[in-house]
Amino acid sequence: MERTFVMVKPDGVQRGLVGEIISRLEKRGYKLIGLKMLRLTPEMAEKHYAEHRGKPFFPGLISYITSGPVVAMVWEGKNVVAAVREMMGATDPQKALPGTIRGTYGIDIGRNVVHGSDSPATAEREINLFFSPEELVTYDRNLDVWIYE
Numbered sequence: 264m265e266r267t268f269v270m271v272k273p274d275g276v277q278r279g280l281v282g283e284i285i286s287r288l289e290k291r292g293y294k295l296i297g298l299k300m301l302r303l304t305p306e307m308a309e310k311h312y313a314e315h316r317g318k319p320f321f322p323g324l325i326s327y328i329t330s331g332p333v334v335a336m337v338w339e340g341k342n343v344v345a346a347v348r349e350m351m352g353a354t355d356p357q358k359a360l361p362g363t364i365r366g367t368y369g370i371d372i373g374r375n376v377v378h379g380s381d382s383p384a385t386a387e388r389e390i391n392l393f394f395s396p397e398e399l400v401t402y403d404r405n406l407d408v409w410i411y412e
Contacts, residue, residue: 266296266337267344268380268389273331275376276300280368281334284377287350287364288338292410297337297390297399303329310392320373327373335393341411344386347379 269288271281289295303311308325315321338347352363356375359366369375380386390399 264294264339264341265343265383265386266339266390267347267383267386268378268393269336269338269347270378270393271334271336272328272374272376272378273333274374275368276332276334278368278376280376283368284364285336288347291346291350293338293340293343293347294404294407295336296339296401297394298334299394299398300332300334301393302332305329307392311389323373337390337394337399344380344383348381351377351379 269284271284275281275284285295305325308328309316312321312324312328315324340346350364352359352365352369354365354375355372356365356369357372359369361367364377365375380389
């Protein structure tokens with residue numbers, strides 16, 4: 264099964280949306296295998312957002328993502344990377360479809376509630392940045408026979 268990294272950003276934590284985001288992913292049928300709340304250090308944030316280094320918004324992004332706690336998660340399932348991206352909606356909540364996480368809860372691109380990996384390769388990098396192998400729990404879920412053929 265494929266794995267992806269999802270992070271509820273400081274605005275999502277402050278607004279009490281952690282449970283709603285977890286609930287949506289669970290109801291879709293994906294399996295939570297890693298979960299932790301933490302406050303990112305500037306160094307960790309810079310590693311996470313390394314592809315944006317040098318862009319004008321980078322300093323503000325680092326300041327924002329380190330401003331409060333985040334909830335980091337690893338989810339597992341068939342085609343989970345693409346499906347979670349679709350469930351989150353466009354990065355800019357003003358362009359996100361109604362019913363998506365960002366379309367429902369976001370208003371501003373700088374406060375878009377949630378981050379999700381954009382590819383399996385990125386997911387692997389982000390998972391390894393936030394979790395050690397021992398922190399990921401592999402387990403059988405009896406309801407998987409009702410989700411997958």
